Amino acid sequence: MNDLPALLHVEPIQSLQGRAITPSSKPETQRAILAATLANGTSIVRNDLRCVETNAMKQACRSLGATIDEHDGYLEICGVGRALHLGQRVINALGSGLVFRTFAALTSLASSPAIITGDTILRTRVMKPLFDALTQLGAKIECIGEAGKAPVVNWGGGLRGGRCTIPGNVSSQFITAVLFAAPLADQPVEIAIEGELLSISYIHQTIATLQRSGIRVETNDDFSLIRVHPGEYRPAEYQIGGDYTSSSYLIGAAALFPGTFVLENLNSQSLQGERAIIDVVRALGIEVHFDDTRNELTLVNRQPQLAGDFEFNASDFPNIVPTLAAIGAHVKGTFRVVGGSITRLHKSPRIKAMVSELGKMGVDIKGLFKDGVYDGFEIHGHGKAYAGGVDLSSWGDHRIFMSLFIASLRSHRPNRLDGYRDVNCSFPDFFSQFEHLGARCYEISTNAERDDELSLLHAI
Structure with missing residues (x-):
């Protein structure tokens, strides 16, 4: 029996582009x-x-x-x-x-x-x-x-x-x-x-x-x-749109690599607050094009490096606060997010979790407090890739895992993440969709396999 939980080895990549399908809401x-x-x-x-x-x-x-x-x-x-x-x-x-x-x-x-x-x-x-x-x-x-x-x-x-x-x-x-x-x-x-x-x-x-x-x-x-x-519910037909929280991981990754990305099952007409991820990447300089007749979003990233000073209030889109932290880790400049106090009551204390785990990667991040609780974070990015080679915890939260997965793609060495099976909570096809875009990862299921991997990394 393994005495360590299975980890996911996330390989650094140099490019990411192509077509993927966003899960429904x-x-x-x-x-x-x-x-x-x-x-x-x-x-x-x-x-x-x-x-x-x-x-x-x-x-x-x-x-x-x-x-x-x-x-x-x-x-x-x-x-x-x-x-x-x-x-x-x-x-x-x-x-x-x-x-x-x-x-x-x-x-x-x-x-x-x-x-x-x-x-x-x-x-x-x-x-x-x-x-x-x-x-x-x-x-x-x-x-x-x-x-x-x-x-x-x-x-x-x-x-x-x-x-x-x-x-x-x-x-x-x-x-x-x-x-x-x-x-x-x-x-x-x-x-x-x-x-x-x-x-x-x-x-x-x-x-x-x-x-x-x-x-x-x-x-x-x-x-x-x-x-x-008081009333009676009537039968109806419902058409479910794409999920903007789940799309934020694909869109966030697209913001980190130059290229053209097409995401299917997304429409510009949505009541979801997390649609704000579109406003965020636009502010970062990503070109955004919707084709609502085809339910497609095209993202064009012509920037080798995200840079600038940014601030976002996430009070109406708290579910993408971890995604924003993952993106902000790779922005050269000051990246600040506020209005996320409610995330302390989600599956994990999400701001605290991202501050902790990104800190392990070497990200210069600090939590921001309001009325004694985590309300946001501030990142001072240097624009260079992080060393990597660290173990990161999902804190038992699928959204923390998916955000740390994105943040790990531009490290020099592979990071190892736990909790990867939890993507089934909301995004069962997470790994296959990222594979379409060029990401690579695999499970490390035993101590021996992990020791072999570490020995290889040291040899390199």
Whole structure:
């Protein structure tokens, strides 16, 4: 038995260009599956993403009685409407915060109790504001383990409705969870959002899905108050777009190497906040051309070296904060990102993780703090390739892994990364798509193999 976890050897490369396919949007797929499940009839979800976390959503929806058939390029979903009959008493969200949170809310409407749980990392994540909001609406939720965290028992029995309050700076998924359950409550539901609302683009995506399903949702101008009327979800057809968070790894890599890159399955018309990766690379001097009729993005990088001083506020696109750190590591000048405080509550404390791991590579990076928590980072880049030859940790987070993979491509020597299997959470074809562009990597699965590799590197 190996006494070290398997690592991925990431080879440095001199060039990267070609054509790759961006995966479809995970948030859009999950929301469409939910809405289709809650409709009374058959819905179609086209161009869906199939990965660990969308599979977790499908399994959870099947537990409510939905029939979900997977076809080539689309899902056919026969929903259950208001008849939420739990076919199984335990719903496992695995690592998906959205699955756990939406089902913590939806099982309030069932006629019998359910246990909602998740993996080790999910059980450490903050959930209490959601439980408090649901309790205000009449839910009966009991934590089994640590107070305010997963797993929970939802005793069901229905939602009364009324008014609840949710902080806007912890997780937009709390708001999304209440929004999906709200139409099935006895009375209208008002969600009062306290403080700054971060990741508002995800709320826009949720509301767009509800409205497509025939649900009446009203908001004030700053989204501090959202009102949902009782209603019935209607069957619909959903067309899923490309995922801009996943595309950020491909686009970020394209920014680091001169060449022409074509990314399929991307359209300029998107509600995703992480579409801001386009604005970032434009600011860095990359040429961007969309062909929306073909759903293609062409990137032309004529620069041998990124240089300049840049600052970006990531408050509405926090999922690409690790990607921005990977890009910034190779910019000659000052690269500063703020507005990422919410990422401390994601699968890992993402800013802290990137500061730590890029620091191992020799990157001059420091964390920036606001109100005592990581809010961003500042990199002072020298524009030269880093030595490499170091072991890097993903901190159990697929987005940290994919960002460190990008940062490693321009090192002098190979870096070794753990956590590479976690790409299945959101981007199952990550390695094959990067291989199309010219990247090379392989698993180091035993101590002996790793010792041989290190001996070879020393000999070189």
